[in-house]
Amino acid sequence: MQLDALLANTDRLPSLPKVVQELVIAFDKPEADVNHIAALIGSDPALAIKILKVANSAFFRRSRSISSIKEAAVFMGLHTVRLLVMGAGMVGAVRFLDRDARTQFWRYSLHTAVSARYFARLLQLDADAAFTAGLIHAIGQPLMRELLEDDLAAVDEVAVFYDERRAALERLVLGYAYPDVGAALAESWHFPPQVAMAIRAAPAPFENSPFSPLGACVHLGMRVASGSERAEAQAMAFALLDTRVLTTLQLQADVMQSMPSMSELTEGLQALVA
Numbered sequence: 001m002q003l004d005a006l007l008a009n010t011d012r013l014p015s016l017p018k019v020v021q022e023l024v025i026a027f028d029k030p031e032a033d034v035n036h037i038a039a040l041i042g043s044d045p046a047l048a049i050k051i052l053k054v055a056n057s058a059f060f061r062r063s064r065s066i067s068s069i070k071e072a073a074v075f076m077g078l079h080t081v082r083l084l085v086m087g088a089g090m091v092g093a094v095r096f097l098d099r100d101a102r103t104q105f106w107r108y109s110l111h112t113a114v115s116a117r118y119f120a121r122l123l124q125l126d127a128d129a130a131f132t133a134g135l136i137h138a139i140g141q142p143l144m145r146e147l148l149e150d151d152l153a154a155v156d157e158v159a160v161f162y163d164e165r166r167a168a169l170e171r172l173v174l175g176y177a178y179p180d181v182g183a184a185l186a187e188s189w190h191f192p193p194q195v196a197m198a199i200r201a202a203p204a205p206f207e208n209s210p211f212s213p214l215g216a217c218v219h220l221g222m223r224v225a226s227g228s229e230r231a232e233a234q235a236m237a238f239a240l241l242d243t244r245v246l247t248t249l250q251l252q253a254d255v256m257q258s259m260p261s262m263s264e265l266t267e268g269l270q271a272l273v274a
Contacts, residue, residue, distance in 0.1 A: 003176045006147060007184055013143065016189055019044040020089030024190050027082040037078065038070040041085065050088045050271050051081065057268020059114075083132040084272065086191060087113075090135070091273050094142050105142070106273035108162050108225050109135050114265040116221030120214065123249060126194065130217045133198035135272075137218050138162075140181025148174070162226040164240075167203035179203055205245060216245050228262055 007013070016024070023040050026032060042048050048069055055072040056065050066072045073081045096102035113134035120130035141161050144152065155173055159166045170177035183200035187193075194214055201208040201215025202222060208215065220241075227237045235256050238246070246253060 001148060001151070001174075003180060003184070006144070006181065007188075009147060012147060014090065014093035014095070014139070014185065016086075016089045016093055017044065017047075019047065020085060023082070023085050027078065027085075028190065032078055034070060034073050034078065037081070038068070038073055041069045041081075046092075047085065047088055050274075051084055053271035054084055054269060057271070058264075059266075059268050080128050083128045086189070087132055087135045088272055090139060094139065095146070096142060104229070105138070105161070108229055109138055110266055110269060110273050111225035111228050111262055112137060112218065112221040114221075114262070114269065115224040115259075116214075116218045118259060118265060119217040119220050119249075119251070119255075122251065122255070123213065123217070125213055125217065129192060129194050130198070130214050130221075132191070133195045133202070133214060134218045134221045136186065136195075137182060137199045137202050137222070138178060139185060139199075140178035143185075144170075144178055144181060162222070162229050164203070164222070164226060177203070205248075206242070211248065213249060216249055219245060224256075224259075224262075234259060234262070 019040055023037065026037050026040060041051060051069060051072055052066060054060075055076060060076065066075060076084075091106060094102075096105065113131045116134035117127045117131040120127040138161065151173060152170070155166070155169045159169055167177040167179055179200050179202060183196045186196040186199055194212075197208075197212045198214035198218050201212040202218035205211060205216040205219050220237075223241060224234060224237045227234065237256060238253065243253075246255070
């Protein structure tokens with residue numbers, strides 16, 4: 001199945017909840033109104049609870065609690081709320097037949113997101129965009145698994161979904177890979193262009209032009225997250241890394257030594273992917 005044909009399966013594609021679609025439109029308006037956006041989020045209790053939990057988490061290190069969606073929007077900024085809403089909407093939109101598979105997928109994705117955000121902050125890049133790209137960088141995989149199970153059987157025997165070789169192997173078999181699907185979906189949902197670009201570039205930053213620094217941050221996040229799934233120490237994450245990534249980003253090879261633990265980086269954010 002070609003990529004266009006796969007994306008044409010509209011009845012099988014993940015669908016953003018109606019309130020999230022309305023929020024995307026509201027956020028895109030130049031005169032985006034905090035009261036209107038807070039009301040929209042509040043109309044979906046599950047989404048509102050997630051946003052409030054994240055706003056009050058150690059992730060934002062706030063000295064006092066946030067008690068309303070409007071307060072959360074004012075404190076975090078509409079840009080951050082937009083990305084959290086879109087991320088939370090995606091988590092609820094993707095179908096998994098197996099609960100354990102869902103748990104592992106979103107755990108890995110969250111670990112990628114917080115790690116990408118960490119590196120982006122070091123580089124003074126858009127950390128929120130890096131987080132969002134990291135969270136949904138592998139969003140194409142569940143769809144491909146549902147529609148192309150037989151085609152990907154040989155790939156599954158060699159590389160699990162978080163294996164660094166996965167995208168390259170999929171391209172050998174299909175001519176395209178999960179980041180191509182994920183980037184196309186992000187574009188169709190009107191995610192910021194830099195998010196789609198980072199998703200497409202993440203598995204192999206130097207195979208895309210122009211070079212995406214955010215994509216490289218997600219690439220590093222993927223390394224840390226996949227190592228976590230293999231129960232490796234964080235310091236091992238860069239053992240086989242293409243040194244051009246660190247050189248191009250002007251990061252030192254010992255950057256992992258000062259990186260907080262995964263439990264610290266994700267503290268309070270589990271609600272987003274629950």
